[in-house]
Amino acid sequence: MKLSFHGHSVVKIETGGKNIIIDPFISGNKNTDLKVEDVRVDYILLTHGHNDHVGDTVEIAKKNNATVIATAELASWLSWQGINVHPMHIGGSYQFDFGIVKFTQAFHGSSVTNDKTQTIIYTGMPAGLLVKAEDKIMYHAGDTGLFSDMKMIGELNEIDIAFLPIGDNFTMGIEDAVIAAKWLNAKQVVPIHYNTFPVIQQNPHTFIEQLPKDIGKVLEIGDVIEI
Ligand code: NI
Ligand code: MN
Numbered sequence: 539m540k541l542s543f544h545g546h547s548v549v550k551i552e553t554g555g556k557n558i559i560i561d562p563f564i565s566g567n568k569n570t571d572l573k574v575e576d577v578r579v580d581y582i583l584l585t586h587g588h589n590d591h592v593g594d595t596v597e598i599a600k601k602n603n604a605t606v607i608a609t610a611e612l613a614s615w616l617s618w619q620g621i622n623v624h625p626m627h628i629g630g631s632y633q634f635d636f637g638i639v640k641f642t643q644a645f646h647g648s649s650v651t652n653d654k655t656q657t658i659i660y661t662g663m664p665a666g667l668l669v670k671a672e673d674k675i676m677y678h679a680g681d682t683g684l685f686s687d688m689k690m691i692g693e694l695n696e697i698d699i700a701f702l703p704i705g706d707n708f709t710m711g712i713e714d715a716v717i718a719a720k721w722l723n724a725k726q727v728v729p730i731h732y733n734t735f736p737v738i739q740q741n742p743h744t745f746i747e748q749l750p751k752d753i754g755k756v757l758e759i760g761d762v763i764e765i
Contacts, residue, residue, distance in 0.1 A: 539674045539765050541699065543757035545569035546734045547591060549678060549701055553671040556580045556636035560667065560678050563593030569734050571760040574598060583639065583669070584608040585680030586648035587615070587661030590734070596621060607639055611662030615650060628665055637671025642691055644682035646709065666691075674698045674765050677722065681731065684714035692722040698765045700724035703731035704745050705738030712745045719749055726765070727754050 540552040546567050551558040558581040564572045567590075574594045582595050582604050592612075599606050599621040606616050606623045613625035626632060631640040646664040651657075667678045668691075677691065677700040691697075700722050703709035709731055710718060719727045727749060732740040746754030757763060 539669075539672050539676065540762060541676065541765065542760065542762040543701075543728065543730070544572050545759045547585070547678070547680070547701070547703070547730050548572070548593075549730070550579075551636075551669060551671075551676070554636045558583060558636060558669075559598070561585055561591040561593065561680075562595055562598055563590045565594055566590075567593070567734060569759055575601075578602060579604050581634070581636070582606045583667055583678075584612060585644065585667060585678065586646060586664035587612045587650045587659075588648065588681065589651060591681070592616075592650065607634075609641065609648070609662050609665055611660070612648065612650075615659060615661055628663060637669055640668040640670070642666040642668060642677075643685070643687065644680045645685050646681040646683070668695060668697075676765070677701065677724065678730075679703060679718070681709045684710050684718055686721070688718050688721040692724070697722055697724040699726040699728065699763070701728045701730045704729040704740050704742065705732040705734075706740065707737040709738075712740060712748070715745060716748045719753065725753070726763075728757050728763075729754070 542550045547561040549560045557579045560583045610625040613623040617623045644664040648664040704715045729742040742756045
């Protein structure tokens with residue numbers, strides 16, 4: 539499984555000849571190396587409805603004829619815009635042609651906000667994602683606070699790599715993310731969701747230094763990691 543980090547919570551996965559992107563927040567993301575028009579993917583995986591996660595999903599899905607895998611409410615909202623969706627929900631797994639996706643809980647919100655019309659459409663529960671392929675397991679926590687069932691997720695899954703938010707303010711900060719890493723018992727941990735906005739400014743190395751030796755890995759924008 540080939541993974542790459544593209545700023546904020548954007549992670550690309552290449553496995554079984556398929557390309558998958560998680561939370562493609564590209565236009566409006568000052569910390570990404572991607573260009574919306576250059577993204578080539580078969581699937582888009584979404585953790586929740588917030589603008590800094592859904593991002594450019596509609597345009598990318600249409601251009602690539604990609605399938606969007608999201609929680610049911612968010613999937614419905616996206617399907618009304620004429621894109622292919624595969625609705626799922628927390629606790630559910632499904633075998634796709636690239637591997638298995640399982641939705642886990644996350645403690646956060648999930649909504650689509652339109653500032654122009656001053657409307658908020660709630661899109662159900664936010665989620666985290668487990669992607670199992672090539673005998674490896676990756677966990678993307680989405681946006682979440684620390685929750686003790688991370689222990690259960692870690693017990694039930696031998697996580698090879700976990701992407702955890704560290705930005706604080708909207709999600710876990712460094713202190714709680716260190717506890718999350720311990721509970722998840724992941725072999726490798728990558729910090730995400732920091733430095734994109736002034737309120738989530740963090741030094742990712744401060745996080746890594748508090749993890750057991752060789753577990754934490756700061757990925758620079760565009761870095762690729764093979765597991
Ligand atoms: Ni969010
Ligand atoms: Mn977010």
